[in-house]
Amino acid sequence: MSLRLNDTIPDLTVETDQGSISLHDWIGDNWAILFSHPKDFTPVCTTEFGAVAQLADEWEKRGTKVIGVSVDGVEDHKKWKDDIETVGGAKANFPIIADIDLVVSKAFDMLPADAYLPDGRTPADSQTVRSVFIIGPDKQLKLSMTYPMTVGRNFAEVLRALDGLQTSISRGVATPVNWNVGDDVVIPATVSDEDAKAKFGEFIKVLPYLRMTKLKD
Numbered sequence: 001m002s003l004r005l006n007d008t009i010p011d012l013t014v015e016t017d018q019g020s021i022s023l024h025d026w027i028g029d030n031w032a033i034l035f036s037h038p039k040d041f042t043p044v045c046t047t048e049f050g051a052v053a054q055l056a057d058e059w060e061k062r063g064t065k066v067i068g069v070s071v072d073g074v075e076d077h078k079k080w081k082d083d084i085e086t087v088g089g090a091k092a093n094f095p096i097i098a099d100i101d102l103v104v105s106k107a108f109d110m111l112p113a114d115a116y117l118p119d120g121r122t123p124a125d126s127q128t129v130r131s132v133f134i135i136g137p138d139k140q141l142k143l144s145m146t147y148p149m150t151v152g153r154n155f156a157e158v159l160r161a162l163d164g165l166q167t168s169i170s171r172g173v174a175t176p177v178n179w180n181v182g183d184d185v186v187i188p189a190t191v192s193d194e195d196a197k198a199k200f201g202e203f204i205k206v207l208p209y210l211r212m213t214k215l216k217d
Contacts, residue, residue, distance in 0.1 A: 003109045008139050010107045016067070016095035017077040024139055031062065031166070032135040033158065036069040036099075036110060040080040044152050045070070049080075050088025051155045058159055062166065068096040069104050071129060105129050110146075132158055134165060171215055172199075187211040 003009065011024040026032075035052065037045040052066055059066055070077065077096040084092045097104055105111040110129045132153060134143040142165050147153055164175040167185070174186040187196045189209050196203055196211060203213035 003107070003141055003144075005142065005144070006140050009133075009135055009141055011139075012104060012107060014097045014099070014104060015074060016097050017074050017081070018095040021095065026067070027065065027135060027137070027139060029137050031064040031137060031162065033059070033064060033066045033162070034069060034108070034133040034135065035066070035153070036105065036108070036129045036131050036133075038071065038129045038149065040070050040072040040076045041083065044149065046080070046083055046087050048153050048155070049084040049092060050090070051153075052094065053084060053088040053090040053092040055155060055159065056090065056093065062159075062162055064162060066094045068094060069099050069129070070096060071099045071102060071105060073100050074098045099129075108133060134158075134162055136165070136169070167215075173213075173215070176212070184212045184214050187213055 009023060011022060013020060013022050035048070037048070039045070049068060052068070070080075072080075077098060081092045081096075099105055102111055108131070110131055130149060131144060131146040133141060136142050143161055145153070145158075145161075160180060163181050164179055167181070168174055171185070172188070172191075174188055176184070176186050179185070184204075187200060187203055191199070193205075193211075196213070200213040201216065203211045205211050
C-alpha cells in the first residue's frame with residue numbers, strides 16, 4: 001500500500017522491547033513520531049537513537065510520543081539500547097518495534113510488498129527503512145522524511161517541523177522558510193484581508209498573496 005500525507009496510518013499490533021502494542025491505542029490523544037532504521041548495532045542509527053533519547057523533555061513538552069522501528073528482533077533491541085545510552089548519555093525510554101517480518105516497513109511504504117530479508121543480510125538489504133513519520137492525534141500522517149544510510153538525521157529539524165505542524169494546525173496559519181517558534185507566520189491565502197485583520201490584528205502585505213503576521217499568545 002502507499003501511505004500519503006493525511007492518510008490514516010494502519011492500526012498495526014506490533015512487538016516491541018516493551019511488549020505488544022496497538023499503534024492507535026499507543027498514540028492515544030498525543031502526537032507521535034515513528035523513526036525507522038535498517039538494522040540494530042549500526043553506527044549512524046546508534047547516534048540518532050542517542051539524540052532522540054537526549055530530547056525526552058522536548059518530546060514531552062510537545063505532547064509527543066516517539067517510537068523506533070528496526071528490522072531486528074526484541075532481544076537485539078534490548079542489547080542495542082545499552083549502546084544507544086552509552087552514545088547518547090541518556091536513557092532510551094521509548095519503545096523500539098521489532099519489525100522482523102517487515103509488516104511496518106511495508107505498511108509505511110518503506111519497502112516493496114515483495115521485499116524479504118535474506119540470510120546473512122546487511123543494512124543494504126533494508127536501507128530505505130531510514131524514515132521519519134510525524135503523526136497527529138487524529139492518527140493521520142502529517143509529515144515524512146527519508147534519508148540515505150550515510151546521512152544522519154537532524155532531530156533539531158524534526159522538532160522544528162513538529163512545532164510548525166502543531167502551530168499551523170492549532171492557529172490556522174502557515175509557516176515560512178526557516179521558521180522557528182516566535183517568528184512571524186503566513187496568513188493563508190484563503191483568508192480575506194478583512195478576516196485576517198479580525199483574527200490576527202495587524203499584518204504586513206509583502207505581496208498580494210504573501211501576508212505576514214505575529215501570533216499573539
